[in-house]
Amino acid sequence: MSEHTVEVTVNGVAYTATVDARTTLVDFLRAELGLTGTHVGCEHGVCGVCTVLVDGKATRSCLMLAVQADGLRITTVEGLAEAEGLHPIQEAFAEEHGLQCGFCTPGFLMATHELLEANPDPGDDEIRDVLGGQLCRCTGYQSILRSVHLAASKTRAQRAADAHA
């Protein structure tokens, strides 16, 4: 097995680690770094449960190798909010009952984050388009749609407040 040294920044913290070439990014995040908030639903790249942000782009961490993350910036669900309290997207999911078992939720949060960074006022079609790659077996998606709309309005309010400050 070939081993490689990777340098990655995860949630703002720089790590240097030695990994097997075959170690997936999600296994690295979960087992090596102990960031177990990112879950695994299929390992086939279909369910989106493992979605993290790689240099700001929503990425399936089950389909990427840890060595491929060398030099990149990764954000996981643990990096969304400040140490205490919820990020506005998390807040919105809590308010709109956008989760039941919560296993798929980190993936939805990260995908939503990417969406709202690009467009803080998306319509239903754009939300469906972006979240069409995330499976949720519990909610039937109705509450997730509402959550994303609420998250969008929170994001807009936040940006307006930041612009004033």
Next chain:
Amino acid sequence: MTVEIPKSLAELPVGEPRWVGRRVRRTEDAALLTGRVEFIDDVQLPGMLHCAILRSPFAHARITSIDVSAALALDGVAAVVTGADARAWANPPRSAPEGWGALCIAAEKASFVGEPVAAVAATSRYVAEDALELIEVDYEPLDVVEDPFAAMQPDSELVHEDQGTNVMMQRVFTWGEVDAALAGAAHTFTERFRWNRLGANPTETYGCVCEWDPMSLDIVVRGAMQSPSSFALGRAATFGLASNKVRVVGHAHGGSFGGKGNARGTDIACMLSRKAGGRPVKWIEDRSEYMTAGASQAWDRHYEATLTTDAEGVVTALVVKLVDDIGASGDGFGAISAAKPLTAFTGPYTIPVARYDLTLVATNKVPASPYRGMGPPPHFFVLEQMMDIAARGLAIDPAEMRRRNFIPADRFPYTIPSGNEYDSGSYERVLDEALDLAGYEQLRKDQAAARAEGRLVGIGVASAIEPGVFDWNAYAIVGMPQTGVPEGATVGVDITGSITVRVGFSHEGQGQPTLVSQLVAEYFAVEMDAVRVVHLDTASAPPSFGPGGSRLGVAITGAVLGACERVRDKMATVVAAIMHCDAGDVELRDGRFRVAGRPEVDMTVAQVAGTMLARSDLLPEGMDPLPEATYVWTAPGRTPADEEGRAKSYLTAAQAVHVVVVEIDAETGVVEIVRYCLVDDCGTRLNPVVVEGQTDGSVAQGIGAALYEEYVYGDEAQPLTASFMDYLMPTINEVPAIEKREVVTPSPVSPLGAKGCGEGAMHTTPAAVMCAVNDALAPLGVMAREVPAAPNRVWNLLRSAGTQR
């Protein structure tokens, strides 16, 4: 002292409820949203090993030799187990029907693709999977039993040779004078249907971490199972241990829907642990393992139904013949899904007599498991298609057809021919609300206009029952005889007045931890976040089954309120002793103990608890000073099944009417859901937000069942659907907006009048969508008899009708 569980919100000891029945945010969400909840794959224990399982590539093959020496020699491998170990250490598990269980690892022959043949424990899952490559197995392929009808032939190859047949069970249940009703009917309708295998597919598969101490023989299983107590009993029976030698720690888990918990994988991990000197062994089922060999597949059904009516369209008899392909063994308990239709056989209708001709067959497919609804969803698909066939035949509007046959509101409690008793309902009102919500008259006009343009638009109106709060007696016909499924809770107040509730279920997604906080906060008039809910393992929790059969919300309400009542009674005794009055005169109201006519008596719950724990000298002689009580709730009034399977089984009966509009693309056969409207009545809604979430989620699963989801087998029973690439789960793009209204008819028999609602719309949605599809196809003279109505099937129907361009 008898405990009276409040049957309505008005009976709670508070003025105006602040939490129960309100739209309450869930207490479990913050931890879930920040990735802080420990799911089973997050568990790391010192010395932990990782398990990988070698599985049979053949559906039916004798294992002639197996060589694990190279695997054992691989660096990092700690233990290997094969069928020989299973034979030495394990019994075949319990099954339904009894006697059809299979060892956790195939010893002589493999009976389905994916059946475990050997397993490895190693320092990582990567190394364990490497080791699997080094195991040499020689197989001698046998004839494969693929089709249940061929399997019933006397010359068929046998899945269980010791049984001498592939027929697991064959019986005809007759409830009432069916032959006379058939002979005297004005109209008789008969049709065949096919429901293909599908299943739960929670986003988290099953996983466990097992320890089997080779000295004490104690087993500890941490796992993502639905019912920790059932799992503990199952492991004890399988390994021949006393039940108190097995401790199961149920973890928060990512959904279940009946399809979670892999006993074989758990038993294998236990055996590996024992071989590895008791080190913990983690097994995480991967998605392909789940889909081909887990608790993933349910309801592989071939139906023939007959429905008779009088001249006015009132149904006079229902006969359902079912051949259910259970797969290679009965230890997945898929057979209970064939028994559960007895709890609501005739749906929401007054059908007076019925017959169930039931055959369960073994084949070389993965053993069938439960799935949300546990059997009635396909049954109601059949019943509702038959209602529409009759309506069409008699030129009665489908909504009117239902109305004519509904059980009237004044006839509850109502006993159905198959024995169960429905507690309450307002079926016609639910229908009226649904038709109003959908704008039914206008929908029919729009449909006529669309049809005039040659478009295939269909409207489905369907109604079904959701039996709530399961009882084992519902499944007596497949060998589950008991009445009573206990759910317990312990409510304790500490010396500062903080309240802790100890329960035996774990978080699964339906909001029960929040419900517990709502109930206790309401009862003692404190804030919800002042109540702490602790989930305990099977060695320390009060008796518990957990979620399943639409029961936990109702059952835990009974348990928690019962425990609260007991704490109140204890505290009232203390107050009476201190204040020198009669305990019967002490009243708890809005969190304070008072005595009528004595305004000076005013003690808070915290003061009484503090007194009990810190001033035992003030307590009545011999009184237990613990401000704590446990209550174990079981559904009242259940009865054992008679020889025809009839029992008072499920406690509550919720009902719904769904109105669905679809349009079929004549070019492609794709069914699009244009509108989805539903009205449901599940009694008192303890947290309406959660009820709506359950409804939405089960509509989505019902749409998947009707249109997309299917486990497909190829030649030689090879599974062709082993990933989400092949098995089509509904995404956000397949689930339409769901328009909802509610009717509330409280249950007169359940805690707070709530009815089981967790399985929800799954009972009605597949029926309603298929009614709509068949309404769209009706002008062409063809009918979709097979579920899912995938585009290829619908396209073939269109082509057979000559409309395909």
